[in-house]
Amino acid sequence: MRLLRDDAGADAGDFAALNRATAEAGPGEEEISAPDLAIVVFSGVASLAWLRVLRPGFRHCFALLRSKGEWLYYDPMSHYTFTGVIGAYPVLPLLRVFRARGMRALLVHPDRPPRIAQAWRFYTCVEAVKRVLGLQEPWVLTPWQLYRRLARRRAVRVTRRIP
Template identity: 40%
Template sequence: MSLTLGTRSCAGRKALVAFSGQADLPWLRLLKPGFRHCLVAVDFAGYWIVVNPLSNRMDMAVCNTMTAEQLANFYQSKGLRVVHTRTLDPGRKPVSWRPFTCVEVVLRILGLRAPLILTPWQLFRKISVNMKKSLDKPEK
């Protein structure tokens, strides 16, 4: 197997974004309850790559025994809210500088350019609307 970095788009891959209300840091309690943290899982050739950006480290895992529904059900059983979505092609233009937060990590992994999205609640609304639009769009 060869490893190629940064040359192929990952657009169109299934993704799950999970939202948590847990607030380990005091200032996170200022955020909307239920939307104080987010993580992302992306399907890559039958494996789910899970990225959980924490304040002190980046947790990563690979799951190869679950479908999207099973993984979503697992997170929901832990009290997280899950949105099914897909990755986008972010284009070649560099993303502007922004604070390194869980939201920023998820935005970049999904390929979303949304400079006004700063909180997990805003991200939830953005991807929920985008997913509804893509589901409402007739197949060609």
Template identity: 40%
Template sequence: MTVPFRRPAHRRAAAEAEQRAYVVFGGQADLLWLRLLRPGFRHCFAALADAAGWTVLDPLSGRLVVARLDLPPESDLPEFYARAGFTVLGPFLPGEPRWSALPPLLPMSCVALCRAVLGAAAPFALTPFGLYRGLRARPRGHSSNNLGFIRKKS
């Protein structure tokens, strides 16, 4: 008897939660080599909103921080980040998993994490500014990800 393939529970829960993803860009350069990158676009991270609240995925040097924030679901976290001096793009619909014959060949970075959250429709980029340009260049309604708004630093 064969058992039909079922999605893992966490994938079903994510699909049912109607998540929205925001990509946040910042210019802080904690490591010396990051100063080679464009000011204002030296790091990026993802903030996910769902019916229960906010989750932040922030790849730091040597570790990944995943934090469920103790905020009401209706709070405007992207506006908070924009007021704090970050550039915010979104909302996007997180992408579906995609099939690939090869494993990922690029190292894990903040850009790789944000591209993984956005899924197959994410533009190819190696730097935070490259990701920003790729997301800005997409026409509205492209694929399953809608570019809803852009909030720039004040």
């Protein structure tokens, strides 16, 4: 893939500009695309003592993002953010894996929010997941609040025919 140069005033977050920059990609190189589906997972595991003040079962969250059929694992932790490509898997088995481990998982369609600056927030798993989903909710601060917000308005009904 070629690096994007900002000669035309393109924003690095603009996938159309990135796709134009990679339009002349060589064999085996593909265009960059935004995620079309996400699984947001909520866990009760608390490795840090101060996380134990959060609601049991909702002490950490992370996301899996699907783009072109491939899943990216995105886990923002307090000491670093882990990312990795886990491959192409059907949605329902992924949901079952997390639920079998006592976690809650919601299926969500990520958005591209308007280009409005968001307020500065501490780097938390909730803030990182909100940003990657395009969710602009300044008062959603804990994993429990994020779960309620997503379950109420943005979760996708799980059926056997998820694309």
